[in-house]
Amino acid sequence: xxxxxxxxxxxxxxxxxxxxxxxxxxxxxxxxxxxxxxxxxxxxxxxxxxxxxxxxxxxxxxxxxxxxxxxxxxxxxxxxxxxxxxxxxxxxxxxxxxxxxxxxxxxxxxxxxxxxxxxxxxxxxxxxxxxxxxxxxxxxxxxxxxxxxxxxxxxxxxxxxxxxxxxxxxxxxxxxxxxxxxxxxxxxxxxxxxxxxxxxxxxxxxxxxxxxxxxxxxxxxxxxxxxxxxxxxxxxxxxxxxxxxxxxxxxxxxxxxxxxxxxxxxxxxxxxxxxxxxxxxxxxxxxxxxxxxxxxxxxxxxxxxxxxxxxxxxxxxxxxxxxxxxxxxxxxxxxxxxxxxxxxxxxxxxxxxxxxxxxxxxxxxxxxxxxxxxxxxxxxxxxxxxxxxxxxxxxxxxxxxxxxxxxxxxxxxxxxxxxxxxxxxxxxxxxxxxxxxxxxxxxxxxxxxxxxxxxxxxxxxxxxxxxxxxxxxxxxxxxxxxxx
Amino acid sequence: xxxxxxxxxxxxxxxxxxxxxxxxxxxxxxxxxxxxxxxxxxxxxxxxxxxxxxxxxxxxxxxxxxxxxxxxxxxxxxxxxxxxxxxxxxxxxxxxxxxxxxxxxxxxxxxxxxxxx
Numbered sequence: 001x002x003x004x005x006x007x008x009x010x011x012x013x014x015x016x017x018x019x020x021x022x023x024x025x026x027x028x029x030x031x032x033x034x035x036x037x038x039x040x041x042x043x044x045x046x047x048x049x050x051x052x053x054x055x056x057x058x059x060x061x062x063x064x065x066x067x068x069x070x071x072x073x074x075x076x077x078x079x080x081x082x083x084x085x086x087x088x089x090x091x092x093x094x095x096x097x098x099x100x101x102x103x104x105x106x107x108x109x110x111x112x113x114x115x116x117x118x119x120x121x122x123x124x125x126x127x128x129x130x131x132x133x134x135x136x137x138x139x140x141x142x143x144x145x146x147x148x149x150x151x152x153x154x155x156x157x158x159x160x161x162x163x164x165x166x167x168x169x170x171x172x173x174x175x176x177x178x179x180x181x182x183x184x185x186x187x188x189x190x191x192x193x194x195x196x197x198x199x200x201x202x203x204x205x206x207x208x209x210x211x212x213x214x215x216x217x218x219x220x221x222x223x224x225x226x227x228x229x230x231x232x233x234x235x236x237x238x239x240x241x242x243x244x245x246x247x248x249x250x251x252x253x254x255x256x257x258x259x260x261x262x263x264x265x266x267x268x269x270x271x272x273x274x275x276x277x278x279x280x281x282x283x284x285x286x287x288x289x290x291x292x293x294x295x296x297x298x299x300x301x302x303x304x305x306x307x308x309x310x311x312x313x314x315x316x317x318x319x320x321x322x323x324x325x326x327x328x329x330x331x332x333x334x335x336x337x338x339x340x341x342x343x344x345x346x347x348x349x350x351x352x353x354x355x356x357x358x359x360x361x362x363x364x365x366x367x368x369x370x371x372x373x374x375x376x377x378x379x380x381x382x383x384x385x386x387x388x389x390x391x392x393x394x395x396x397x398x399x400x401x402x403x404x405x406x407x408x409x410x411x412x413x414x415x416x417x418x419x420x421x422x423x424x425x426x427x428x429x430x431x432x433x434x435x436x437x438x439x440x441x442x443x444x445x446x447x448x449x450x451x452x453x454x455x456x457x458x459x460x461x462x463x464x465x466x467x468x469x470x471x472x473x474x475x476x477x478x479x480x481x482x483x484x
Numbered sequence: 485x486x487x488x489x490x491x492x493x494x495x496x497x498x499x500x501x502x503x504x505x506x507x508x509x510x511x512x513x514x515x516x517x518x519x520x521x522x523x524x525x526x527x528x529x530x531x532x533x534x535x536x537x538x539x540x541x542x543x544x545x546x547x548x549x550x551x552x553x554x555x556x557x558x559x560x561x562x563x564x565x566x567x568x569x570x571x572x573x574x575x576x577x578x579x580x581x582x583x584x585x586x587x588x589x590x591x592x593x594x595x596x597x598x599x600x601x
Contacts, residue, residue, distance in 0.1 A: 029587050036594045 014077035017084045017136070019065050020058035020092050021129045024099075027054035028125035035118035047121040048455070051103040054125060058132070059096035062089050080200055081139040086482035087339075088136035091266040094343055095135070095259055099128040101350045102255035104459040105357050109249040111453075112360075115160055123160070124255065127153035131263035140189045140199040140224075140275075143267055147185070147231060150260055151178045157255070158248040170247020177230065177240040185227025191220035192275075201275040208278045221276055225286050228271065231264030232320045233313075235293040245313040250364070253309050254353030257316040258346040265323050265342050270484045272327050273335055280330040287328045292420055294321025299424040302431040306366045308356045311431065312349065315390060318428060319345050325405040325421060329412035335483030337404035343477060344397035344470050348389040351463030355383045358452045358460065369435055371444025379449075380439045382464050387432040389467045392425050397470025545597050549589075556585050 015022070027050055038046060065084070076083045103124060110117055130149030137143040155178060159171025193199055195217045196207035208217070226237060233241035245253035276283050298318025305311035323345065326338030355363065358379065362368035373380035389398030402425065409418045452460075470476065563570070563578055570577075592598070 029584065032587050032591045035591060 017077040017082050019061040021132050023058045024054050024125045024129045028122040031118040031122040047117045051121045052100045055096045055100035059093045062092035081142045082136055083138050087484040090480050091135035092132050094262050095128050095131045098259040098346050101459045102251055104455040105354050106251040107453050107455045109251050123153045123157050134263050135266040138201050157252045158244050166247045170244045174240050174244040181227050181230030184223050188220050188223030204275040205277055228264055228268040229290055232261050233317050234290045234320045235297040238317045242310045242313040245309045250357045254350050258350045262342045262346050274484050284328055287324055291321045291324035295424045299428040308364055322405055325409045329408045332483040334408035336481040337408045339481035340404050340477050341401040344401040347463045347466040348386050352386040354460045358456045359449050362446050369438040370442040372439040375444055375448040384436055387436055391429045391432045395471040397467045400474040
């Protein structure tokens with residue numbers, strides 16, 4: 001055998017870059033091993049504790065671990081496939097946070113239904129691993145691998161309530177559309193390889209610099225953007241989201257809306273800004289169409305929804321559009337605005353889903369919010385905070401986030417898009433404020449909700465705090481949100 | 485091109501023999517049709533049926549377990565070929581890989597996937 005000697009082998013310096021992922025995988029494997037032993041015993045709560053511990057450890061690792069062969073922050077490993085730059089660190093911490101919050105919010109749904117606990121938490125952990133891999137990969141193939149791991153685990157999570165036909169239907173729909181999206185993504189990757197001869201993101205960028213525009217490249221970019229747009233549920237690739245969110249249990253829907261959207265945005269950001277940085281002119285058009293359609297369709301269709309999970313699904317579609325606005329400019333400031341948007345959006349959407357989860361069956365429909373303020377003033381106030389944030393009203397983090405992306409669009413001279421975004425914000429205000437009206441100005445119809453589990457209250461407190469502090473200290477995230 | 489002539493000859497021969505059998509049979513043969521003879525022949529299987537037959541779910545489980553070991557083999561063969569060059573790190577890496585796969589197997593075993601009932 002010749003040539004084996006120079007096969008690049010994983011060294012300690014490489015593995016250090018994957019410490020957050022390794023922590024999550026280790027915990028997931030432990031859960032899978034003992035799954036049957038801890039089912040339906042008091043030990044079952046270990047799964048929750050273990051997941052949160054792993055998420056915290058992964059977040060710490062993503063913040064503190066310094067690559068060994070110190071090229072500093074931009075160190076890469078595994079033959080230039082994995083990195084731990086500021087961009088990856090930012091999203092890894094965000095994903096760990098959404099994992100921990102989703103685990104906290106899952107307690108009631110796990111108690112109420114016959115869901116195998118250890119498997120549920122293992123799937124959450126593995127999905128988060130996939131997300132982290134996707135945000136830290138510098139090669140389209142590892143990126144695809146991460147996105148796929150995330151999607152496969154999410155599909156099982158959506159259908160994990162096997163006794164409910166709605167959950168099965170949602171999982172099948174999600175599976176079919178996700179496989180289609182994967183095919184598009186792979187086809188895009190293969191065409192990109194055909195044009196540039198590389199799957200490495202930096203190599204693609206250098207191959208494209210100075211070359212003439214190629215029609216095949218346009219198709220490749222379109223397919224890549226479409227494949228990743230499926231993951232963030234941007235219109236016209238959004239159709240799966242409302243059904244999947246409605247069929248899934250509320251915590252799973254929250255996790256999908258928060259974590260997988262953040263990971264998809266991160267992957268899209270790296271591909272658009274680094275790999276196709278020299279093709280910004282064409283890419284701008286694709287992204288602008290995706291963003292404009294998402295904002296319009298998400299805001300308008302949300303008006304007619306009466307199921308809270310569907311309503312939040314359309315809201316998340318609109319927010320995917322707003323987050324995309326930052327990528328259109330193609331500048332580091334724009335990317336930083338998108339990162340800020342993704343971060344604050346994760347917390348406010350997890351918060352809104354958290355209130356829905358806290359109210360149980362009652363929270364699933366819009367009518368359940370009638371007269372909530374009279375029965376549970378504190379809960380209603382927290383929900384109002386999240387609704388204000390989702391609308392984008394100061395002094396919440398939602399305003400800071402929306403201001404950042406709209407500013408980046410204006411600076412890139414796309415005033416029409418900015419105007420559209422503001423108008424649709426007003427439309428979406430109607431959606432969110434209707435819930436507030438139901439809470440504060442209607443008579444209660446249902447009996448007051450029972451006490452929330454302490455874990456749900458804790459998750460609500462964290463999300464509310466971030467939503468509030470992010471609004472009061474608007475530049476708190478700026479040092480962290482570094483573009484790829 | 486000349487190396488493809490053999491393939492072309494095979495195609496012509498195969499097509500010719502098949503066509504000759506059908507044509508000779510339909511022109512020279514005696515016709516004595518019954519309903520069974522007129523039905524399309526498919527090796528004892530019902531040629532047309534709706535896909536609503538029932539299939540035990542345990543076959544799917546077996547198929548998935550098969551994939552577990554199949555994937556393992558896909559990686560074991562090339563690894564075995566270069567085993568000497570990879571040395572101890574290669575052994576350790578394969579150990580980790582097999583360990584992760586075995587976790588899945590232990591899970592399946594633990595949950596009764598191997599009980600054929």
